[in-house]
Amino acid sequence: MNGRFGFSxxxxxxxxxxxxxxxxxxxxxxxxxxGPAAAQTGGEGLESYLDRTDELLTWATDLVAGTASDxxxxxxxxxxxxxxxxxxxAARGRRLEAFSLGRRARDxxxxxxxxxxxxxxxxxxxxxxxERFADQHAQLTERARESGLPRAIELLDQAREQARRAxxxxxxxxxxxxxxxxxxxxxxxxxxxxxxxxxxxPERLRQDLERTGxxxxxxxxxxSGPDVSAGTLALLAEAREALTRAGSAAAAGDPGLALQxxxxxxxxxxxxxxQEAEDPDAAAVQRLLDRFDDRAAEWTERMRATAGxxxxxxxxxxxxxxDAAARALREGKVNGALRHVRSAHDLLDQAxxxxx
Numbered sequence: 001m002n003g004r005f006g007f008s009x010x011x012x013x014x015x016x017x018x019x020x021x022x023x024x025x026x027x028x029x030x031x032x033x034x035g036p037a038a039a040q041t042g043g044e045g046l047e048s049y050l051d052r053t054d055e056l057l058t059w060a061t062d063l064v065a066g067t068a069s070d071x072x073x074x075x076x077x078x079x080x081x082x083x084x085x086x087x088x089x090a091a092r093g094r095r096l097e098a099f100s101l102g103r104r105a106r107d108x109x110x111x112x113x114x115x116x117x118x119x120x121x122x123x124x125x126x127x128x129x130x131e132r133f134a135d136q137h138a139q140l141t142e143r144a145r146e147s148g149l150p151r152a153i154e155l156l157d158q159a160r161e162q163a164r165r166a167x168x169x170x171x172x173x174x175x176x177x178x179x180x181x182x183x184x185x186x187x188x189x190x191x192x193x194x195x196x197x198x199x200x201x202p203e204r205l206r207q208d209l210e211r212t213g214x215x216x217x218x219x220x221x222x223x224s225g226p227d228v229s230a231g232t233l234a235l236l237a238e239a240r241e242a243l244t245r246a247g248s249a250a251a252a253g254d255p256g257l258a259l260q261x262x263x264x265x266x267x268x269x270x271x272x273x274x275q276e277a278e279d280p281d282a283a284a285v286q287r288l289l290d291r292f293d294d295r296a297a298e299w300t301e302r303m304r305a306t307a308g309x310x311x312x313x314x315x316x317x318x319x320x321x322x323d324a325a326a327r328a329l330r331e332g333k334v335n336g337a338l339r340h341v342r343s344a345h346d347l348l349d350q351a352x353x354x355x356x
Contacts, residue, residue, distance in 0.1 A: 285338050
């Protein structure tokens with residue numbers, strides 16, 4: 001199987017068909033979440049899409065201008081040129097071609113933004129990497145304790161120590177050493193993730209990617225209006241990129257990294273949803289409650305049939321947090337309700353990760 005998600009071998013001798021199914025699924029999910037594919041190619045839909053791209057280009061220009069990446073600036077200029085050509089085609093009534101160029105303009109813009117962020121100062125890159133490490137470490141530590149794998153727990157403890165030393169060096173101003181220590185911490189986390197994933201098999205990875213793709217698809221549809229902030233759209237773009245990397249890791253026979261990247265995609269997606277709800281209204285919280293109920297209903301029978309004790313405990317705690325969110329919402333405590341419902345979704349993810 002060749003192409004973007006090409007696969008040249010099999011996963012530790014397991015079924016090639018199972019892994020290929022994962023890759024086909026991932027490719028399909030990415031096609032459905034790769035941007036406003038549902039936008040109309042004619043009339044007001046196209047005009048709104050192009051107007052939104054203009055706003056994003058303004059935001060990206062400010063971000064890229066403050067970086068040292070000439071390549072990012074060149075690619076952003078190419079994006080502007082593609083956008084102008086798209087508008088010219090739209091004005092001449094060639095709407096399908098206009099939409100195609102408009103999509104290319106956005107893709108180029110996101111590429112420029114990614115390059116600009118990578119060229120940010122080392123202190124900012126350390127901060128972002130440390131945040132990502134903390135997220136991954138917390139998630140894997142919970143899984144390692146539930147799985148009872150001493151070696152995975154040992155690796156995660158070593159990773160935490162490297163991250164602690166990196167923080168000390170950052171405070172002392174030794175940024176180069178701090179970066180190297182964070183690299184070591186990430187390597188240890190990756191080894192732990194591989195240990196935890198090795199026993200899961202292709203079916204577990206397929207289900208994980210499917211859940212992530214469904215969440216990203218739903219968020220993309222919900223966060224597609226003209227009032228959505230550029231920062232939120234950037235988080236969704238990062239989530240799509242992480243899902244792409246998950247597919248590539250699966251193709252390379254690295255299920256541990258694939259699961260890490262899938263989890264990162266979910267976190268960035270949930271952050272995008274949360275960012276739009278930082279000043280939440282009751283309707284926004286209710287939508288998250290409804291989403292929880294739909295997900296929990298899908299998993300209830302499997303929890304009864306196949307889940308172990310740790311997964312059942314996480315599932316019960318998730319429902320308790322959901323009920324607490326509903327109570328807070330009835331009492332008019334919207335921010336408190338939002339905190340509880342986010343926790344409910346996190347716990348539901350934790351429970352689902354343990355299913356086989």
